[in-house]
Amino acid sequence: MKTDNVEYTGFSGWVDPPADALPALTEEITCQVAVVGGGLGGMSTALRLAERGQDVVLLEAEFCGHGSSSRNAGQLAGAPGGDLQLLDLLFRKKMPGMVRLAEHAAHFVEDLIRKYDIDCDYEPTGNVFAAVSRGQMGRVRRVAKILRRAGGHVELGTSEELGIPRGFLGGMREVIGGMMNPGKFTLGVRRALLSSSAQVFERTKVTDVTRDGGQVVLTTPRGKVRANRVVLATNAFAGEWDITPRRLSVPIWVIEVETEPIDPARLAAMGWTSRSGLVTQHAIMENYRLTSRGTIVFGVRRLERGTTYPLPRKKPDPALVEELAGAFATRFPALADVAVERAWGGWIAITSSWLPLAGQIDDNVFYSVACNGHGLAQAPYVGSLIADLIVDGERHEDLEALWAKKPKFPRPMMMGPLGLRTIWAVDRFNDLVNGSRRNARRGAVPVA
Numbered sequence: 001m002k003t004d005n006v007e008y009t010g011f012s013g014w015v016d017p018p019a020d021a022l023p024a025l026t027e028e029i030t031c032q033v034a035v036v037g038g039g040l041g042g043m044s045t046a047l048r049l050a051e052r053g054q055d056v057v058l059l060e061a062e063f064c065g066h067g068s069s070s071r072n073a074g075q076l077a078g079a080p081g082g083d084l085q086l087l088d089l090l091f092r093k094k095m096p097g098m099v100r101l102a103e104h105a106a107h108f109v110e111d112l113i114r115k116y117d118i119d120c121d122y123e124p125t126g127n128v129f130a131a132v133s134r135g136q137m138g139r140v141r142r143v144a145k146i147l148r149r150a151g152g153h154v155e156l157g158t159s160e161e162l163g164i165p166r167g168f169l170g171g172m173r174e175v176i177g178g179m180m181n182p183g184k185f186t187l188g189v190r191r192a193l194l195s196s197s198a199q200v201f202e203r204t205k206v207t208d209v210t211r212d213g214g215q216v217v218l219t220t221p222r223g224k225v226r227a228n229r230v231v232l233a234t235n236a237f238a239g240e241w242d243i244t245p246r247r248l249s250v251p252i253w254v255i256e257v258e259t260e261p262i263d264p265a266r267l268a269a270m271g272w273t274s275r276s277g278l279v280t281q282h283a284i285m286e287n288y289r290l291t292s293r294g295t296i297v298f299g300v301r302r303l304e305r306g307t308t309y310p311l312p313r314k315k316p317d318p319a320l321v322e323e324l325a326g327a328f329a330t331r332f333p334a335l336a337d338v339a340v341e342r343a344w345g346g347w348i349a350i351t352s353s354w355l356p357l358a359g360q361i362d363d364n365v366f367y368s369v370a371c372n373g374h375g376l377a378q379a380p381y382v383g384s385l386i387a388d389l390i391v392d393g394e395r396h397e398d399l400e401a402l403w404a405k406k407p408k409f410p411r412p413m414m415m416g417p418l419g420l421r422t423i424w425a426v427d428r429f430n431d432l433v434n435g436s437r438r439n440a441r442r443g444a445v446p447v448a
């Protein structure tokens with residue numbers, strides 16, 4: 001695969017930043033509810049609060065959609081993220097709630113697209129847990145059993161039965177969900193928010209969150225907001241303030257890359273008839289998806305831990321782009337000559353349990369964070385449920401499923417740079433073994 005002319009972007013490959021970024025807050029204001037962070041989580045919280053008649057202010061450091069909401073792979077998942085076998089082992093009682101939450105979240109986003117008539121190239125294709133080896137196929141079968149037992153809607157099949165490329169052995173389709181251009185979706189939600197009664201200030205970074213009497217005070221470089229309630233929706237950036245619960249999540253940098261447009265006849269020859277997005281069953285997944293512009297977007301494979309705040313502005317590491325291109329050529333040998341056109345990345349938040357979380361600090365600060373790389377559906381859904389909790393005073397059963405009773409969290413395991421490198425190395429070892437087996441079956445000499 002050619003990687004000599006890649007555009008490394010500091011934002012997203014899906015859309016350009018909006019041309020109408022709003023001015024910063026320059027005064028002291030008061031409101032009923034203030035939301036910090038204008039990703040899908042924060043925007044959907046503010047939108048819902050505005051629709052329910054609340055006096056709401058949203059503060060965003062850059063522009064709404066600047067974070068991972070516009071940068072992700074656009075695979076709207078209908079199942080929980082993380083290692084589902086491990087989660088089932090540790091949290092079996094929670095699994096039905098997590099599965100229900102994931103499915104409801106995907107439907108919520110589909111409703112949002114319809115309600116605000118958002119043109120985001122959405123295709124309800126589902127997504128497939130795709131196996132690249134017999135070992136991964138065994139894992140997929142076990143995961144399918146876990147999800148079915150928890151009430152999930154999934155189907156198992158060979159690559160032909162699932163309509164996915166023949167480089168994969170088969171897999172399990174999450175029937176609910178699909179794929180979209182997440183940049184267009186996020187800017188569509190931004191437009192809906194700006195048309196609502198919510199007051200939105202962009203270019204307004206909250207530098208401190210304190211309490212004064214019964215109110216919460218948000219300090220920004222040129223102004224202040226005094227609010228009765230505050231919702232923290234800054235995802236990976238949550239660790240910047242003292243008020244954030246310790247060890248709530250760790251920030252992790254992941255990337256996506258996009259090919260040049262591919263000849264439709266070559267795409268058709270791959271047998272990817274379902275167009276479902278794919279995620280491999282490595283410990284750190286690879287994802288692959290078709291786009292409506294005739295390209296393939298793919299990524300992740302390596303997790304990079306953020307260790308200092310503020311989190312740095314980053315562009316993808318060319319060595320990782322090279323590595324992802326190598327993986328692409330293995331999974332899609334017929335397209336090995338296609339070029340990578342652009343690459344981008346973003347910060348996600350991972351919790352120590354790998355379960356999504358929401359909770360409350362005292363009675364007036366709410367947080368929802370860490371959909372563990374599955375927030376395209378879950379962040380906006382959980383955000384709207386927090387808005388309903390603020391208005392109604394009651395938690396929906398899906399919010400209850402992820403509610404942290406106390407803001408106390410264990411130290412995350414294997415999330416340091418060495419732990420992440422070890423997980424990556426185990427994946428590569430398994431790839432090597434499986435590649436050797438594949439070659440042996442074809443009669444070729446295994447590569448040592």
Ligand SMILES: Cc1cc2nc3c(=O)[nH]c(=O)nc-3n(C[C@H](O)[C@H](O)[C@H](O)COP(=O)(O)OP(=O)(O)OC[C@H]3O[C@@H](n4cnc5c(N)ncnc54)[C@H](O)[C@@H]3O)c2cc1C
Nearest residue numbers: 037039040041061067068069072073075206346374375376
């Ligand atoms: C490369 C990549 C691929 C992914 N692929 C998928 C996928 O296919 N499917 C899926 O479901 N999920 C995926 N995800 C995860 C998904 O994008 C996130 O879980 C989701 O977008 C989180 O939304 P959010 O609103 O919580 O956070 P964000 O979109 O990150 O929003 C947080 C916002 O807070 C703002 N902010 C931060 N600090 C402050 C401050 N101090 N004051 C004011 N504002 C502040 C930021 O500027 C940002 O706009 C992916 C993520 C990445 C990066």
